[in-house]
Amino acid sequence: MDPLHLAKTCELHVHPGGCLTVEDLIDIGKDDYKDIDWTLSKDAYEKAFGTRPDIVALYDEALSNPDAGIDRFRDHFVYTQEDGGDFGRFQAKFNLILGLLKHPPKRQEFVEAYFRHVVNRLTRQGLDFVEFRCSGSDDTQEGFLRFHRVHAQILSAASQDSITARYIVSLRRWSSDQDYDWLQDLLDQHPELIPTIVGIDFAHFEEGYPPKNKRDILGRVHQDNLTDPERALEITYHVGESYFDKSLESAIRWCHEVAEMGTRRLGHATALGLDPAVAIARRPDAHICELISERLDQITYDLSHTSDLATFNIKVDTNALRDEQQALERRAPDETVERFYDSQRLKEVRNRQQYVLHRLIQLGTVIETCPTSNLRIGGIPDPSHHPIHAFLKSNVNLAICSDDPGIFDSPLASEIDWVLTHTDWAPDALAQRLGDPRRFKLGSIRPK
Numbered sequence: 327m328d329p330l331h332l333a334k335t336c337e338l339h340v341h342p343g344g345c346l347t348v349e350d351l352i353d354i355g356k357d358d359y360k361d362i363d364w365t366l367s368k369d370a371y372e373k374a375f376g377t378r379p380d381i382v383a384l385y386d387e388a389l390s391n392p393d394a395g396i397d398r399f400r401d402h403f404v405y406t407q408e409d410g411g412d413f414g415r416f417q418a419k420f421n422l423i424l425g426l427l428k429h430p431p432k433r434q435e436f437v438e439a440y441f442r443h444v445v446n447r448l449t450r451q452g453l454d455f456v457e458f459r460c461s462g463s464d465d466t467q468e469g470f471l472r473f474h475r476v477h478a479q480i481l482s483a484a485s486q487d488s489i490t491a492r493y494i495v496s497l498r499r500w501s502s503d504q505d506y507d508w509l510q511d512l513l514d515q516h517p518e519l520i521p522t523i524v525g526i527d528f529a530h531f532e533e534g535y536p537p538k539n540k541r542d543i544l545g546r547v548h549q550d551n552l553t554d555p556e557r558a559l560e561i562t563y564h565v566g567e568s569y570f571d572k573s574l575e576s577a578i579r580w581c582h583e584v585a586e587m588g589t590r591r592l593g594h595a596t597a598l599g600l601d602p603a604v605a606i607a608r609r610p611d612a613h614i615c616e617l618i619s620e621r622l623d624q625i626t627y628d629l630s631h632t633s634d635l636a637t638f639n640i641k642v643d644t645n646a647l648r649d650e651q652q653a654l655e656r657r658a659p660d661e662t663v664e665r666f667y668d669s670q671r672l673k674e675v676r677n678r679q680q681y682v683l684h685r686l687i688q689l690g691t692v693i694e695t696c697p698t699s700n701l702r703i704g705g706i707p708d709p710s711h712h713p714i715h716a717f718l719k720s721n722v723n724l725a726i727c728s729d730d731p732g733i734f735d736s737p738l739a740s741e742i743d744w745v746l747t748h749t750d751w752a753p754d755a756l757a758q759r760l761g762d763p764r765r766f767k768l769g770s771i772r773p774k
């Protein structure tokens with residue numbers, strides 16, 4: 327048997343929309359594409375890529391001349407390395423899925439159809455354990471409850487067969503308190519879905535949403551879990567994936583803060599494994615500039631972690647930091663500061679990565695690493711620079727996941743094969759290093 331069988335059959339980080347393939351999109355939309363309002367998709371695409379796509383023409387061609395047409399559709403939709411590491415560009419392509427699923431006359435029908443397609447495909451690929459995560463985009467409570475209920479019901483039914491499928495509700499970062507309340511309402515109204523709905527997640531753009539602002543809601547989640555352990559929700563969190571708006575120290579700190587807040591698994595956390603010299607070479611002046619509020623948070627962090635940081639050879643000049651703090655506090659928090667990198671600072675950033683990985687190991691926090699996704703959205707310039715090399719070398723709990731296997735055209739087994747191709751790990755050694763990812767599944771804090 328393939329020594330990596332366990333890793334190839336257990337998916338812990340996947341978004342259902344991102345599982346849709348070109349063939350699924352054509353199949354689901356074939357009768358309605360002319361009536362669908364594609365504005366959201368076209369606007370985002372034009373903003374990100376500079377050209378306005380004609381989606382109706384793409385469908386026309388794919389249906390009338392599949393040989394050439396499906397390839398053309400694929401060129402438009404699949405997010406490749408050439409599209410450039412940029413979350414806005416990824417979202418522009420993803421919006422095609424949203425345009426389809428939000429088509430008002432068939433909304434309910436499409437949502438059910440697409441998710442059944444997705445669950446069937448992953449089952450056919452041989453997966454037997456999957457945790458899906460999804461945020462939905464409905465702003466009304468009724469729409470939110472319906473959307474997540476339908477997803478969880480489909481997974482609950484699918485789990486009667488050959489696959490164990492669980493559901494994590496991604497709270498929208500800008501309305502996470504409200505989304506969490508609504509999720510609790512869903513569990514109140516549908517207790518039969520409690521075994522399926524095992525956690526909450528934070529996803530979508532991370533820039534502008536500092537983890538410190540999630541401390542209260544996460545505190546509430548932990549408290550609720552203690553009060554009612556039967557329906558405890560564990561936490562996953564996309565962090566350290568897309569962070570061009572801040573310094574490398576701040577990006578690393580965000581990962582650390584999220585882990586210390588009792589998060590079970592971190593999504594991506596590339597900031598902890600991408601070499602800083604590579605990170606700053608990705609764009610002109612990358613990671614030099616950040617908000618004063620961010621710099622002040624970093625100073626507070628450094629002052630309160632001085633001795634831990636010293637253990638990892640990171641010198642904190644407390645007097646200099648206090649002076650800087652006083653000067654910055656007199657300025658507006660939304661102004662920016664610039665700090666340039668030299669070899670000493672880069673060395674210390676590497677040490678900071680080691681420090682936080684060490685803390686993750688102590689806490690038992692898991693990193694979900696998604697090779698293709700990180701290369702294509704996370705702005706990793708080359709496979710040899712992928713953070714997975716650093717993660718594998720450390721003892722951090724690690725799961726290899728696919729994130730969006732449809733839009734990347736790369737299923738989970740291909741992601742594992744990618745690791746074998748691009749690292750020195752042999753299959754047996756990799757299997758031993760990873761172990762069975764099912765030990766990281768959510769729901770483990772609920773009483774047996």
Ligand SMILES: [Zn+2]
Pocket residue numbers: 339341529564593729
């Ligand atoms: Zn993700």
